[in-house]
Every structure is written in C-alpha cells, then in structure tokens.
Amino acid sequence: MKTVMMTATGGADVLAVMDLPEPSPGPGEVLVDIAASGVNFMDIGVRQGMSWLDMPLPRALGVEGAGRVAALGEGVTDFAVGQRVAWVYAPGSYAERAVIPAASLVPLPDNIDDRTAASLMMQGLTASHFTTDFYPVQPGDVALVHAAAGGLGQLLTQIIKLRGGTVIGRVSSAAKVDVAKAAGADHVIVDTKGNFVEEVLRLTHGEGVHVVYDGSGPATFHGSLASLRRSGTFCWFGPVLGGPGQIDIMSLPRSIKLGYAVFSDHIHTPDLLRARASRLFDWIREGALKVAPATTFPLADAAKAHLAMESRTTVGKLLLIP
Known part of the structure; x- marks a missing residue:
C-alpha cells in the first residue's frame, strides 16, 4: 500500500x-x-x-x-x-x-x-465555524477576508454572503481578483505588503469592518487590527505562517475582541x-x-x-x- x-x-x-x-x-x-x-x-x-x-x-x-x-x-x-x-x-x-x-x-x-x-x-467546516459560531455573521455586517481567492477564502466569502454580509476580499495578485469576485466578494484589494488598511477604511466610510478573518501570518496582523471598527472581532487562524508575537492586551484598540479560532471546537x-x-x-x-x-x-x-x-x-x- x-x-x-x-x-x-x-x-x-x-x-x-x-x-x-x-x-x-x-x-x-x-x-x-x-x-x-x-x-x-x-x-x-x-x-x-x-x-x-x-x-x-x-x-x-x-x-x-x-x-x-x-x-x-x-x-x-x-x-x-x-x-x-x-x-x-x-x-x-x-x-x-x-x-x-x-x-x-x-x-x-x-x-x-x-x-x-x-x-x-477541512475548509468547509472551518468556514462554517468561523462564520456561524466564532463570529455569527449578521445581515449588514462587513467582513474582511484575507486570501480571498484560496479554497478557504472562497468558502468564507460564500457563507458570509449567505448570511447577508458584505465581503472585502484581499488577494496577493491581480490574477486572483476574478476568482475572489466569482465567489461573491463585493470588493477586492490587491496587496502583498500589508498596505490594505487605507482602502478598507475608505470602503467602510472610515468605520472599519465588523469582523476580519486573517490566516495570513504576522505580516497582516497589525493591519487587520487597524481595519476593525469599535467592538469588532478579529478571527485569527493558521499557525503555519507564524503568530504575531506577544500581545499586550491593554494595547488592543477600540474594545475589539481577538481570538484564535480552531474548528475542532465547533x-x-x-x-x-x-x-x-x-x-x-x-x-x-x-x-x-x-x-x-x-x-x-x-x-x-x-x-x-x-x-x-x-x-x-x-x-x-x-x-x-x-
């Protein structure tokens, strides 16, 4: 065998x-x-x-x-x-x-x-957990989805749309834009260096998103924090690319909620x-x-x-x- x-x-x-x-x-x-x-x-x-x-x-x-x-x-x-x-x-x-x-x-x-x-x-059950349990997306919510053209990103986008949310997808190249849009992303940002915050805030009229789904490693961590609105939720996942390092909980801005999501808990x-x-x-x-x-x-x-x-x-x- x-x-x-x-x-x-x-x-x-x-x-x-x-x-x-x-x-x-x-x-x-x-x-x-x-x-x-x-x-x-x-x-x-x-x-x-x-x-x-x-x-x-x-x-x-x-x-x-x-x-x-x-x-x-x-x-x-x-x-x-x-x-x-x-x-x-x-x-x-x-x-x-x-x-x-x-x-x-x-x-x-x-x-x-x-x-x-x-x-x-793996990816479907993970996307289900993230969008219906870890942060149950509600109609009118705006979500930032990193790696929106990947297998998980496409499923996250579709379930968010099923639940009445709006999706801002981030992709690493222009070649992936159409893939993210085909999955239902309302807006797509092309970015490889973590310079996406300004566009997220522009698209949300300066308020930021309700939830961010980030498995892209430490390079996007602080940008994801800055993309959240008051009391927004940060869904962090994917250990392979590394973590953000030590976090001073008193430094977290705007009363956001930060968690590490594992689908086996779902x-x-x-x-x-x-x-x-x-x-x-x-x-x-x-x-x-x-x-x-x-x-x-x-x-x-x-x-x-x-x-x-x-x-x-x-x-x-x-x-x-x-």
Missing part, C-alpha cells in the same frame, strides 16, 4: 512514497479505499516540525479525504462495506488506503462527488461533525455553495503539491489522487 511519509522534519524534499503493509481496522475503526486526499497548510506545519512531535518518524501525512469503505472493525454499525464516506483530521490520509476511526467519518450523499467532498471537509462530537457536514452538503445541493474545481496531483507528487501551496500562487483546493 503506497503512503506518503515524511522521513524527517524540513522542506518538501523530506516527503517520500513508501510501500507499507496493508492495514486492518481495529475495534471502532474503518478501512477506507481513498479516492482523493486534501492538502492543507497544517500538513506543511507537520512537515516543518510544528506539531505531531510525539509521532515517530517516518510519519504518514494528511488528515482529510474521501473514499469508499473497504472493511469494518469490530463494533462499527454506522457504516457498511462499499459505502462512500469523507473525513477530516484522520492522520495518514496521503495514502491509497487508511484506517480511520468511525467517529471521524461522515456518509456522503450521492450528489457529492469524492473530489468535492475531499475539497470541502465539531467536538461525531453528531456535530455529521450535522455540520450535512449542512454543507445541503448548501451545495441547493446551489447556495459552490466548490471550485481542485488542482490535482498524483500521490507520488505530494512534494510538488506542498511546494505549490507554499508558493502562495495557487487558487482553490489542492488534492492528491492515489
């Missing part, structure tokens, strides 16, 4: 495809034939040694995907052999097959294809996972949410996928296809 493993911490060159013994599901587990695996920034963080440090090397990468049940472990009654499923946060998903806890799986309806599901689980039980995923699937069926076609790579090209993501030149989701 081919699996992408990291042989050490470091750059993309530490990734290697290895042949491992065929896995068998234990109690409460399911063996899945993987059709598509999602590539996420957290995978780069693992590769660089930011997390999973307690797991021995070589270490299997990937946490998200979609496929079909191949075998059931003892006690699993929620799924059947041959059933299509998707998952998020199941380590070892860069592979032809994986053993996954049944509690981490959601059933896939017929109208959701494997690649759409693998593109949606779906901390299997029932919530399936309910939130089902809502995403319903939005897709109704045409209210669209997932842009993914950029795909063969499983053997996982290193190329990582380099493409790190280049910040891609739009939408990146997938590995076994």
Whole structure:
C-alpha cells in the first residue's frame, strides 16, 4: 500500500512514497479505499516540525479525504462495506488506503462527488465555524477576508454572503481578483505588503469592518487590527505562517475582541461533525455553495503539491489522487 511519509522534519524534499503493509481496522475503526486526499497548510506545519512531535518518524501525512469503505472493525454499525464516506483530521490520509476511526467519518450523499467532498471537509467546516459560531455573521455586517481567492477564502466569502454580509476580499495578485469576485466578494484589494488598511477604511466610510478573518501570518496582523471598527472581532487562524508575537492586551484598540479560532471546537462530537457536514452538503445541493474545481496531483507528487501551496500562487483546493 503506497503512503506518503515524511522521513524527517524540513522542506518538501523530506516527503517520500513508501510501500507499507496493508492495514486492518481495529475495534471502532474503518478501512477506507481513498479516492482523493486534501492538502492543507497544517500538513506543511507537520512537515516543518510544528506539531505531531510525539509521532515517530517516518510519519504518514494528511488528515482529510474521501473514499469508499473497504472493511469494518469490530463494533462499527454506522457504516457498511462499499459505502462512500469523507473525513477530516484522520492522520495518514496521503495514502491509497487508511484506517480511520468511525467517529471521524461522515456518509456522503450521492450528489457529492469524492473530489468535492475531499475539497470541502477541512475548509468547509472551518468556514462554517468561523462564520456561524466564532463570529455569527449578521445581515449588514462587513467582513474582511484575507486570501480571498484560496479554497478557504472562497468558502468564507460564500457563507458570509449567505448570511447577508458584505465581503472585502484581499488577494496577493491581480490574477486572483476574478476568482475572489466569482465567489461573491463585493470588493477586492490587491496587496502583498500589508498596505490594505487605507482602502478598507475608505470602503467602510472610515468605520472599519465588523469582523476580519486573517490566516495570513504576522505580516497582516497589525493591519487587520487597524481595519476593525469599535467592538469588532478579529478571527485569527493558521499557525503555519507564524503568530504575531506577544500581545499586550491593554494595547488592543477600540474594545475589539481577538481570538484564535480552531474548528475542532465547533465539531467536538461525531453528531456535530455529521450535522455540520450535512449542512454543507445541503448548501451545495441547493446551489447556495459552490466548490471550485481542485488542482490535482498524483500521490507520488505530494512534494510538488506542498511546494505549490507554499508558493502562495495557487487558487482553490489542492488534492492528491492515489
């Protein structure tokens, strides 16, 4: 069974495809034939040694995907052999097959294809958490979305629009403007150096936005602070690009609210996972949410996928296809 493993911490060159013994599901587990695996920034963080440090090397990468049940472990009654499923946060998903806890799986309806599901689980559930729980967007709210042409940025934009908000999207190049607008962004700012505040304030008549969604690292942190109106909410996420350093809480301006959003707090039980995923699937069926076609790579090209993501030149989701 081919699996992408990291042989050490470091750059993309530490990734290697290895042949491992065929896995068998234990109690409460399911063996899945993987059709598509999602590539996420957290995978780069693992590769660089930011997390999973307690797991021995070589270490299997990937946490998200979609496929079909191949075998059931003892006690699993929620799924059947041959059933299509998707998952998020199941380590070892860069592979032809994986053993996954049944509690981490959601059933896939017929109208959701494997690649759409693998593109949606991590980013869709994250976008859902950010916009309906961490800061429940209300009609008339104005949101600043960084990396608005990325997979997460496009989903954030669409859900904000579903909830009646206005989106100011920030992108890193003019080539990404049309992608952000196609997702529903009302205004798009092209910026690579963190010089976006003046335009945000102009667009909001000097008031600032109600909420900012920022996973772009420390380069945008202070600009995002300056873009918020009084009592605005700062949704900070994405540890791979680094944090802003120490913060003096008494220096935070305009009574803003600042938090680090983690989607696992949104779906901390299997029932919530399936309910939130089902809502995403319903939005897709109704045409209210669209997932842009993914950029795909063969499983053997996982290193190329990582380099493409790190280049910040891609739009939408990146997938590995076994």
